[in-house]
Amino acid sequence: xxxxxxxxxxxxxxxxxxxxxxxxxxxxxxxxxxxxxxxxxxxxxxxxxxxxxxxxxxxxxxxxxxxxxxxxxxxxxxxxxxxxxxxxxxxxxxxxxxxxxxxxxxxxxxxxxxxxxxxxxxxxxxxxxxxxxxxxxxxxxxxxxxxxxxxxxxxxxxxxxxxxxxxxxxxxxxxxxxxxxxxxxxxxxxxxxxxxxxxxxxxxxxxxxxxxxxxxxxxxxxxxxx
Numbered sequence: 001x002x003x004x005x006x007x008x009x010x011x012x013x014x015x016x017x018x019x020x021x022x023x024x025x026x027x028x029x030x031x032x033x034x035x036x037x038x039x040x041x042x043x044x045x046x047x048x049x050x051x052x053x054x055x056x057x058x059x060x061x062x063x064x065x066x067x068x069x070x071x072x073x074x075x076x077x078x079x080x081x082x083x084x085x086x087x088x089x090x091x092x093x094x095x096x097x098x099x100x101x102x103x104x105x106x107x108x109x110x111x112x113x114x115x116x117x118x119x120x121x122x123x124x125x126x127x128x129x130x131x132x133x134x135x136x137x138x139x140x141x142x143x144x145x146x147x148x149x150x151x152x153x154x155x156x157x158x159x160x161x162x163x164x165x166x167x168x169x170x171x172x173x174x175x176x177x178x179x180x181x182x183x184x185x186x187x188x189x190x191x192x193x194x195x196x197x198x199x200x201x202x203x204x205x206x207x208x209x210x211x212x213x214x215x216x217x218x219x220x221x222x223x224x225x226x
Contacts (some may be wrong), residue, residue: 008186016176018181023186024182030135033129033131037193041200044079051080052080063088066148079118082117084211086114091223094106094110110216118209129198132191132193133194136190140183142179142183142185146182
């Protein structure tokens with residue numbers, strides 16, 4: 001396979017070689033994103049699982065974590081932990097150490113802040129996925145461009161040489177096939193990874209939405225002025 005690829009690359013003209021090199025660069029970049037996202041999503045899942053096990057919304061009061069507190073790094077990658085800290089920070093700022101309850105308007109303010117925070121967390125997790133989506137669509141078209149160019153080159157060679165011998169058409173056909181194969185080899189892993197990460201992103205979005213609703217319900221139940 002490797003020898004066939006190299007031989008086909010050597011037979012190709014500058015257009016085919018340029019397309020193959022561009023596709024290889026795209027592949028390296030997309031694989032870098034795939035590995036980066038895989039390890040990020042794994043950290044997020046583990047941190048979120050740890051955070052949910054401590055059941056902070058089961059009592060009657062809330063307490064935030066200080067940055068110096070031991071063990072806080074266990075939750076650092078969890079979007080739920082970040083939202084919890086934002087919600088608690090806003091709540092304690094509203095209470096200001098002088099009150100025990102807050103108004104409906106203040107709860108609505110916390111709700112809005114949580115929604116904004118959720119969007120930011122999801123945007124962070126979603127970052128760079130557009131590159132994988134672009135790779136899945138762009139790579140086959142670049143391969144198709146090389147295919148059309150190679151076939152055109154083969155037909156032109158046949159017309160100029162007046163012969164359809166293998167020596168005449170081989171460079172054009174090699175150029176056509178190597179760009180097609182390379183385009184598919186780049187697009188397929190990117191497509192699989194994109195679908196994989198998108199599915200996990202949907203799960204994260206559901207967890208975040210559920211947590212925000214639970215957090216606001218907790219505030220209404222324990223901190224709302226009657």
